[in-house]
Amino acid sequence: MTHSTHPLDPLTREEIIAAAGIVRAQGELSDQAWFETIALQEPSKQALREGNAKRQAFVCCYDPVTGQTHDGVADLAAGTLLNWRHVEGMMARIVGDEFAMGCAVVLQDEGFIAACAKRG
Template identity: 30%
Template sequence: MTLHPFDPLSAEEIRLSSRVIRDAKPSQDFIFNSITHREPPKKLVLTYLAAKQDGSALPIVPRESFVVLIERGTGDVYEAVVDLQAQVLKSWLHVPGVQPTLTPEDCFEAERIALADEVVKKECAQLGIVDMSLVVADPWFVQNFMASSTMYAMPESEHIP
């Protein structure tokens, strides 16, 4: 069965993306921030849709994943594109000076740290809250909208040539 060009990545495609990058960069230790479907060029999608409408054989539209990674130890951010049919790393780009999107794991860790903090516990106790299971720490993104136009809040797919 031919996948629609906009179908999300399957679990197998996500695992494949991770494996291709680990095999291509064995000496680097990464946290996989996100692995998403990279949409194909519009021209290929239009060809696919025309064939579907005509009832002719559907062309195979290449499937690619877009991956954002954080290097452990340095915090450096990288963007990668994986060709899922060829099972190769198609592009690799170091993106300096950016902070990728927070993951649920980041939020859970921030909450754990905040609720274990003695100053937070003391402040809660002064408010009459002694059961810390009733307290929620809710991390939020903060962005400086007055920053230079060269600053990025997160990596963007346009960085990849």
């Protein structure tokens, strides 16, 4: 894994891939789950001052099979989930795939097609 020059640098491509792999392996999600956010979990000011800040990733996922949103923190060096939880009542932000699914549904709706034809 590539190490950043500063503990507050954004996650690298390799770190994002590693975080996703940790969650896929340990987060008990279906194969259809998608990642809404993978971002740097900022270390505490104390860890920064002491020079022992760990690279960690905050991860938020939506699993369409269960209809649940999960979030947690992955320790990138240890390759483990530090915490992982289902957030009751929380819905992850919409992602590009959902826009595509919505368009596919709308384009099959006869009422929508008729309205478009009427408007020209």
